[in-house]
Amino acid sequence: MSGLRTAAETAIHQCLGLEAGESCAIVTDDEREPIGTALYEVASEITDDAVIVRYPPGETHGGEPPEPVAAAMAGADVVLAPTTKSLSHTRARTEANEAGARVATLPGITEDVFTTGLDADYDSIAANCDAVREQVAEADDIRVTTDSGTDVTFGVGDREWLSDTGIVREPGAMSNLPAGEVFISPETADGTFVVDGTMMPHGLLEDSQTLSFEVEDGFVTGISDDDIREEVEDAAEAVGDAAYNLAELGIGTNVAVTDLVGSVLLDEKAGGTVHIAIGDDAGIGGETDAPIHLDGIIREPTVFADGTPIDLPVSDD
Numbered sequence: 001m002s003g004l005r006t007a008a009e010t011a012i013h014q015c016l017g018l019e020a021g022e023s024c025a026i027v028t029d030d031e032r033e034p035i036g037t038a039l040y041e042v043a044s045e046i047t048d049d050a051v052i053v054r055y056p057p058g059e060t061h062g063g064e065p066p067e068p069v070a071a072a073m074a075g076a077d078v079v080l081a082p083t084t085k086s087l088s089h090t091r092a093r094t095e096a097n098e099a100g101a102r103v104a105t106l107p108g109i110t111e112d113v114f115t116t117g118l119d120a121d122y123d124s125i126a127a128n129c130d131a132v133r134e135q136v137a138e139a140d141d142i143r144v145t146t147d148s149g150t151d152v153t154f155g156v157g158d159r160e161w162l163s164d165t166g167i168v169r170e171p172g173a174m175s176n177l178p179a180g181e182v183f184i185s186p187e188t189a190d191g192t193f194v195v196d197g198t199m200m201p202h203g204l205l206e207d208s209q210t211l212s213f214e215v216e217d218g219f220v221t222g223i224s225d226d227d228i229r230e231e232v233e234d235a236a237e238a239v240g241d242a243a244y245n246l247a248e249l250g251i252g253t254n255v256a257v258t259d260l261v262g263s264v265l266l267d268e269k270a271g272g273t274v275h276i277a278i279g280d281d282a283g284i285g286g287e288t289d290a291p292i293h294l295d296g297i298i299r300e301p302t303v304f305a306d307g308t309p310i311d312l313p314v315s316d317d
Contacts (some may be wrong), residue, residue, distance in 0.1 A: 002112060004038035007118035010040045011177055013078060016102055017169045018078050023049040025076035026173060027069055028083060029057045034104070035082040035114050043078075051076075058085035061107065061200075062237070062280045062293040065092050074099045080177075082106040082114070088176065089293040100171040106265065108174070113263045117178030120256045122166045125180045128253035128271065128313040129163040132182040133171040137161055139305035142186070142249060142272055146301050149194040152215055152248050152276070157187030157284075159285050164269075180254025180269035185286035188218040189246040193276050196296030197260050197267060201227055204262030211296060214279075219244045220278050228294065232278060235292045245288040248277035248295070249302065255315040260297065267297045271313035274301040 012018050023298060024043040028036025033054060040052040053072045055065060064070070070092035073079045079101050081087045086107030096103055106114070136142060143153045166179025194210040198204050202225075205211070214222030219241060223229040235243035257273035268275040279292035303310050 003115035004034060005042070007115045008038040008042040010118045011039060011104065012046065015166050015168055015175070015177060016080065016104060017080050018043055018046050019154040020047055022047055022077040023073045023075070024051070024078040024080070025078060026050070026052040027065070027073060027081040027087070028052065028054050030054065031057050032082045032109060034111060035109055039080050039082065041277060058083070060291050061086040062089040063291050070095065071174070073101065073103070076101050079103040080106065082109045084108060086293065088279060089280040090162055093174065094283050097172045097174050102168045102171065103174045104177045105174070108265050111264060113178065113261070113266045116215045117257070117266050120166075120178065120180070120254060122179065125234050126163070126165040126167055128180070129165050129182050129256065132251050132310070132313065133163060135160050135310040136182070136305045141306055144193070144249070144301050145300070146194065146196075148196045148210055149192060149212065151300065152189055152191030152193045152296055154186035155188040156184065159184050159187055160285060176265065178266055178269055179255065180257070180271070181250045181252050183248055183250035183284065184282045185281035186218070186249055189192050189215045190217065191215055193296070193298065195296030195298055197273060197299050198262055198264055199228070199296035200264060200294065201231070204260055215246050218246050218299075220246060223282060224255060231292065231294070235279065235290055239290050242288045243279060243292060244284050244289045245281060245286075245290060246270060246276070247279050247281035247286060247288065248275070248284060250275045250277070250295070251312065253313045255313050258315045264295050268295050270297070271315055272300065274298045274303065
């Protein structure tokens, strides 16, 4: 429990900066209760207005939580959400931010990822985010290639690059924890991307295993994997083509993550990786509502901003 306690202190004190007099809602589920409890115990030592809200694990990443959970989030100054399924791309999270809450989501967090992923220099992560954003901010097109077959070009359009630094100190701010990425919801995309790192429901892929996706005009038109195709098709029954939306391009900036471990939450932050997501992007600057948001992590990419390769953060190890 001491490891959970230390990580919880980092999250509450360094990342969120919770102060006496502020309200804090810890949102968790039946499978992540020890992490939620550790965060609640630290928060309750700072403020008398701390609550912990627990509910059954959601069915999909990006699925809305029960209404009482959403209400607790919208009514708090600070929200931390260690949950099995991601609340990052939900209306509940968006509405909490719009109400002024500082929100940190911890989707799919495990005790190991919590204790190791919060052991990081968040000032360094923020500096890496700034360096990447400077290189891509003015580009119209971003191209990603890899030796494993990825060659996909994203049209940025009027969308804005965002940073996930882990420092959540301003009203309305939001971040993942563990943190470390620069990301955007592109207006369009065309090409092929090949996931060779981590993607659910598979977790960490075997050395010879890859998942291939064809993209045209901003929508995924081909999926090589049966399990992922079925998940997207199930979502499409509810929302149509929105389920196939090419939702996100992200660049990892956390050089403390030196090895992929099979956790999307941690692996997508690894310095020198790229991740591409399918489904919902309304919470990150896009216009598509979908009940899924599936990230796939790509190893050793080359990223071009208007044809110029950019420098990616990588570990010195």
